[in-house]
Amino acid sequence: MRQSTPLGRFWAEFRENRVAVVALVVVVLMSLLAIFAPLISPQNPYDLANLSLLDARRAPGFVGSGGYAHLLGTDPQGRDLLSAIFYGLRISIQIGLAAGLVALTIGASLGILAAYLGGRLESLIMRIVDLQLSFPAILLALVLVALLGQGKAQLIGALVAAQYAYFARTAYGAAKAERGKDYIEAALATPLSGRVVILRHLLPNCMPPLIVVATVQIANSISLEATLSFLGLGLPVTEPSLGMLISNGFPYMMSGRYWISVYPGVALIILIVAINIVGDQVRDQFNPRLRK
Amino acid sequence: MSAFLSVANVSRSFGPNLTTGEKIAARLGASVETRHVQAVSGVSLTVRKGETLGLVGESGCGKSTLGRLIAGILPPSEGTVQIDGAPVMQGGRKVTTRVQTVFQDPFASLDPRMKVGMTVAEGPIAHGLTTKAQAKAYVAEWFGRVGLDPAWVDRYPHQFSGGQRQRIAIARALAMQPDVLICDEPVASLDVSIQAQIINLFLQLQRDLDLTCVFISHDLSVVRHVSERVAVMYLGRIVELGPVGQVFERPAHPYTAALFGSVPKLVLDADELVHFEPIEGEVPSPLSPPPGCHYHPRCPLASEVCALDIPPLRDVREGRVAACHHAEAQLQRY
Amino acid sequence: MSVPVLSVRDLRTHFFTRAGVVKAVDDVSFDLAAGEIMGLVGESGSGKTVTGFSLLGLVDAPGRIVGGSIKLNGTELVGMSQRGLRARRGREISMIFQDPIATLNPMLTIGQQMRLAMEAHERTSRRGADTRAAELLSQVGIPSARERLGAYPHEFSGGMRQRVAIAVALLHRPSVIVADEPTTALDVSIQAQILFQMRDLARETGTALIWISHDLAVVSSLASKLAVMYAGRIVEQGPTATLLRDPRHPYTAGLIASLPATAEPGAPLSQIPGTTPSLLSLPKGCPFAPRCARASDVCATDPALEARGDRAWRCFHPVGLSEGAVS
Numbered sequence: 001m002r003q004s005t006p007l008g009r010f011w012a013e014f015r016e017n018r019v020a021v022v023a024l025v026v027v028v029l030m031s032l033l034a035i036f037a038p039l040i041s042p043q044n045p046y047d048l049a050n051l052s053l054l055d056a057r058r059a060p061g062f063v064g065s066g067g068y069a070h071l072l073g074t075d076p077q078g079r080d081l082l083s084a085i086f087y088g089l090r091i092s093i094q095i096g097l098a099a100g101l102v103a104l105t106i107g108a109s110l111g112i113l114a115a116y117l118g119g120r121l122e123s124l125i126m127r128i129v130d131l132q133l134s135f136p137a138i139l140l141a142l143v144l145v146a147l148l149g150q151g152k153a154q155l156i157g158a159l160v161a162a163q164y165a166y167f168a169r170t171a172y173g174a175a176k177a178e179r180g181k182d183y184i185e186a187a188l189a190t191p192l193s194g195r196v197v198i199l200r201h202l203l204p205n206c207m208p209p210l211i212v213v214a215t216v217q218i219a220n221s222i223s224l225e226a227t228l229s230f231l232g233l234g235l236p237v238t239e240p241s242l243g244m245l246i247s248n249g250f251p252y253m254m255s256g257r258y259w260i261s262v263y264p265g266v267a268l269i270i271l272i273v274a275i276n277i278v279g280d281q282v283r284d285q286f287n288p289r290l291r292k
Numbered sequence: 293m294s295a296f297l298s299v300a301n302v303s304r305s306f307g308p309n310l311t312t313g314e315k316i317a318a319r320l321g322a323s324v325e326t327r328h329v330q331a332v333s334g335v336s337l338t339v340r341k342g343e344t345l346g347l348v349g350e351s352g353c354g355k356s357t358l359g360r361l362i363a364g365i366l367p368p369s370e371g372t373v374q375i376d377g378a379p380v381m382q383g384g385r386k387v388t389t390r391v392q393t394v395f396q397d398p399f400a401s402l403d404p405r406m407k408v409g410m411t412v413a414e415g416p417i418a419h420g421l422t423t424k425a426q427a428k429a430y431v432a433e434w435f436g437r438v439g440l441d442p443a444w445v446d447r448y449p450h451q452f453s454g455g456q457r458q459r460i461a462i463a464r465a466l467a468m469q470p471d472v473l474i475c476d477e478p479v480a481s482l483d484v485s486i487q488a489q490i491i492n493l494f495l496q497l498q499r500d501l502d503l504t505c506v507f508i509s510h511d512l513s514v515v516r517h518v519s520e521r522v523a524v525m526y527l528g529r530i531v532e533l534g535p536v537g538q539v540f541e542r543p544a545h546p547y548t549a550a551l552f553g554s555v556p557k558l559v560l561d562a563d564e565l566v567h568f569e570p571i572e573g574e575v576p577s578p579l580s581p582p583p584g585c586h587y588h589p590r591c592p593l594a595s596e597v598c599a600l601d602i603p604p605l606r607d608v609r610e611g612r613v614a615a616c617h618h619a620e621a622q623l624q625r626y
Numbered sequence: 627m628s629v630p631v632l633s634v635r636d637l638r639t640h641f642f643t644r645a646g647v648v649k650a651v652d653d654v655s656f657d658l659a660a661g662e663i664m665g666l667v668g669e670s671g672s673g674k675t676v677t678g679f680s681l682l683g684l685v686d687a688p689g690r691i692v693g694g695s696i697k698l699n700g701t702e703l704v705g706m707s708q709r710g711l712r713a714r715r716g717r718e719i720s721m722i723f724q725d726p727i728a729t730l731n732p733m734l735t736i737g738q739q740m741r742l743a744m745e746a747h748e749r750t751s752r753r754g755a756d757t758r759a760a761e762l763l764s765q766v767g768i769p770s771a772r773e774r775l776g777a778y779p780h781e782f783s784g785g786m787r788q789r790v791a792i793a794v795a796l797l798h799r800p801s802v803i804v805a806d807e808p809t810t811a812l813d814v815s816i817q818a819q820i821l822f823q824m825r826d827l828a829r830e831t832g833t834a835l836i837w838i839s840h841d842l843a844v845v846s847s848l849a850s851k852l853a854v855m856y857a858g859r860i861v862e863q864g865p866t867a868t869l870l871r872d873p874r875h876p877y878t879a880g881l882i883a884s885l886p887a888t889a890e891p892g893a894p895l896s897q898i899p900g901t902t903p904s905l906l907s908l909p910k911g912c913p914f915a916p917r918c919a920r921a922s923d924v925c926a927t928d929p930a931l932e933a934r935g936d937r938a939w940r941c942f943h944p945v946g947l948s949e950g951a952v953s
Contacts, residue, residue, distance in 0.1 A: 005448075006405065006448065016644075181400055182395045182396075182397060182400040182401035183400065183401050183402055183403040183404075185365060185395070185401075186393065186395060186401050186402075186461075186464070187403070187414075188365065189363055189364065189365045189386070189392070189393050190389065190392070190414075190415040190418070190419075190468060191364070191385075191386045191389070192414065192415060192418055193418070196414070196418065200406070200414070201403050201406070204403075204405045204406070205403070205404070205405055350813035350814065350815060351813055453901040453902070455901055456901070483669035483670055483840070483902060484669055484840055484841075484842070484881055484884070484885075485669060485877075485880065485881060485884060485897075485898040485902070486901065486902075487884070488884035488885075488886075488895040488896065488897040488898070489897045489898075489899075491886065491895055492894045492895055492897055495892065495894060496894070510813070510814065511886075512814075513885065513886040513887040514886050516886065516891055517886035517889065517891050517892065517895070518886075518892070536891070537891070550815065551814065551815060553818075554814050554815045554817070554818035554819075555814050555818070555843075556817070556818065556821065556841075556843045556844045556846070556847040556848075557843055557846075557847065557887065558842055558843045558846050558870060558882070558885065558887055558888065571815040571818070571819075574783055574785060574786075574816065575813070575815075
């Protein structure tokens with residue numbers, strides 16, 4: 001039995017969905033582009049010394065003062081758009097991942113603790129979570145960013161605050177169901193300490209739904225960040241993320257200089273759709289009801 | 293008789309798990325169920341060292357709850373459980389490893405994401421019965437004793453059949469080197485051809501390790517086979533307790549008689565198909581059990597006193613007790 | 627013997643899964659006369675439930691009936707359209723499941739459900755339907771049936787729910803009822819009541835009953851004949867008492883011998899070694915051979931069903947017959 005580990009079986013099943021595999025490849029490729037952006041970009045778009053306003057808003061293929069072709073054209077500051085997209089991807093994925101993982105950690109801890117401990121603490125934590133879930137995430141993020149000010153850390157903080165509740169809900173539901181199962185009772189009856197039971201039994205068994213929510217929430221973080229940046233509440237203009245690139249090009253859409261907004265937009269859409277397809281497949285595989 | 297495991301006047305009730313909203317609604321007069329279920333009430337019994345006590349009854353009679361009280365999984369509302377004079381629980385926490393449990397469903401009682409070797413090893417490591425370095429050999433030894441290939445320690449539960457999983461669950465319990473083993477319907481969810489294997493394994497290990505056992509089952513033939521004495525429960529109370537052969541052949545409580553009478557027996561002779569003596573009616577709701585003897589509304593021997601006084605467990609024969617006002621009359625029926 | 631109401635020949639139901647073809651039912655044949663009760667015994671994965679589902683045409687993809695014939699009152703069911711099957715289901719053949727909750731709609735009262743079930747096959751007035759429903763309910767042992775028509779399924783206990791499911795199955799006086807472990811989840815005292823009633827009902831109404839169970843004792847106290855299944859095949863069939871007293875197939879013999887009720891208390895039980903094979907990787911020849919003490923080289927080929935009088939078995943080395951008698 002070659003695929004006897006849970007991960008091996010998971011991959012064998014994942015591989016059967018061609019679309020999901022393509023999406024996964026896209027996600028990996030875009031992540032690689034983001035990671036190696038400084039090595040593969042024709043230009044460092046954050047280095048103001050490289051920028052020339054003479055090159056601003058040029059169409060794709062234009063050979064600028066740098067002596068090379070701007071394959072996707074340039075933006076209003078004269079940045080090479082291809083480089084800007086690579087760097088923008090880098091920022092978007094960084095923020096999405098960081099916000100998603102921090103929210104996962106905080107949310108999962110709260111949810112699992114609430115389910116494990118029960119009683120007053122359970123009611124308290126879950127009421128707060130429910131209260132927060134009744135507000136739109138974007139509203140909360142907007143208010144927090146406005147209060148905290150601009151900057152990566154502040155943005156991540158706002159995104160975490162807006163999203164941890166989803167993780168807490170999911171973790172709570174999963175942990176509550178697992179808590180009642182015999183293997184948890186068996187572990188407690190040994191007796192093993194609460195810490196061991198939570199970390200070694202409860203947490204690993206709550207991971208599947210959390211991973212599903214995490215993929216979707218990372219995509220949501222990325223689009224939320226883009227939205228905030230588009231509204232001018234995200235990062236400083238000197239370090240444009242995808243959302244800000246779209247925003248920067250927006251005034252020129254109607255004047256025929258579509259590429260400034262459209263290409264970053266296409267990159268953003270491809271990334272988010274790909275993450276969601278992967279997330280859907282993961283969810284289907286974890287959902288026993290859809291199992292044949 | 294020297295009591296090794298002693299259960300003294302143990303009771304356990306369950307309240308409904310109300311949310312804050314429901315509590316408020318109940319205060320305001322909404323019809324929210326606030327009554328408590330008396331799952332086990334005033335149970336006392338003792339088990340000798342090395343003895344197996346069978347615990348039988350229908351669903352909802354409290355046998356599983358009693359098993360969990362003895363195993364230290366649930367704290368009793370009242371009363372104490374002691375092993376060799378030492379309490380199993382103190383302040384709502386289990387303070388001993390001398391009692392371990394084998395659960396009914398081996399598909400649910402093993403962590404699906406943990407290698408089975410680790411499942412068996414983690415308890416003994418946590419309690420210093422073995423070290424991390426020696427755990428592999430320790431687990432291999434127990435795997436061997438329950439008839440599993442020690443090479444399988446790195447597999448996951450889904451790679452095993454039901455019978456094999458129950459062997460793993462037995463190994464997990466025994467690796468804690470308990471004196472008392474609680475078996476909660478250990479063969480109920482296994483295939484018929486596998487049940488005999490597990491029962492044989494249990495009998496052999498129980499003898500080899502001189503285990504004191506409480507064997508809970510709804511299957512009377514299994515209980516009769518493995519236990520020395522049997523306790524019959526009905527709606528949270530023990531109605532009869534005694535040596536298994538005597539209780540099965542000549543029940544002193546009308547409920548015991550009726551329960552045994554309604555078990556289908558294997559028809560090996562005669563073209564005539566079976567005689568049943570089904571008990572009239574159903575088990576009443578444990579939320580509002582009948583007054584007096586809980587069994588009186590279904591009992592053919594019931595008289596006025598049965599509806600008024602709770603019959604105490606009393607000696608009816610040498611080594612046998614029953615909670616029935618008419619135990620003598622019941623014994624006369626045979 | 628009278629003309630059978632149900633006649634099954636060489637039934638094969640296979641499941642085409644991604645891991646391979648699962649031969650859940652492989653070459654199953656039996657006859658059932660009116661009012662007769664047959665016990666279909668087997669362990670999990672033996673194909674007994676799939677056999678039941680096949681009879682009602684309820685096998686879902688990736689499974690399908692790939693061969694054989696099911697004749698109900700002379701009409702062939704294999705290959706019949708879903709419409710034709712639906713017209714017969716409930717009226718000529720019906721099923722009782724292990725979990726009655728799955729068959730009862732929680733949003734409708736018992737009376738409404740029974741009325742709907744009646745209207746599926748015939749026109750009735752409301753009053754007429756209620757009267758008949760109440761009659762049936764009291765027939766299956768539900769006290770004050772008339773009043774309880776207005777109750778919802780959750781207001782009944784497990785035993786009472788199963789009685790309601792039985793009453794629904796009996797509505798149109800079907801020729802055959804397939805009961806899939808209907809008493810397994812119930813307490814012994816309730817099980818005894820229901821077994822008792824089913825036996826009487828079959829006798830009174832002439833309905834033939836297939837009782838699927840893993841419990842030999844339950845089946846032996848109810849059925850007049852038995853079919854024992856192992857790995858998708860019937861390995862032995864015959865009259866209940868003779869089959870149990872004098873089993874031919876080593877599997878049947880092993881099962882009976884392993885029951886605690888037949889052994890000396892405290893003594894080791896005789897046990898069948900090994901585990902039930904996976905239907906995906908069945909051994910060649912007789913599927914029981916790897917667990918069988920009587921197996922020999924010849925068991926690597928498929929044993930045919932051998933019929934003797936009212937009994938039949940699928941074994942080269944039957945128990946209780948001298949070797950010479952076989953060849």
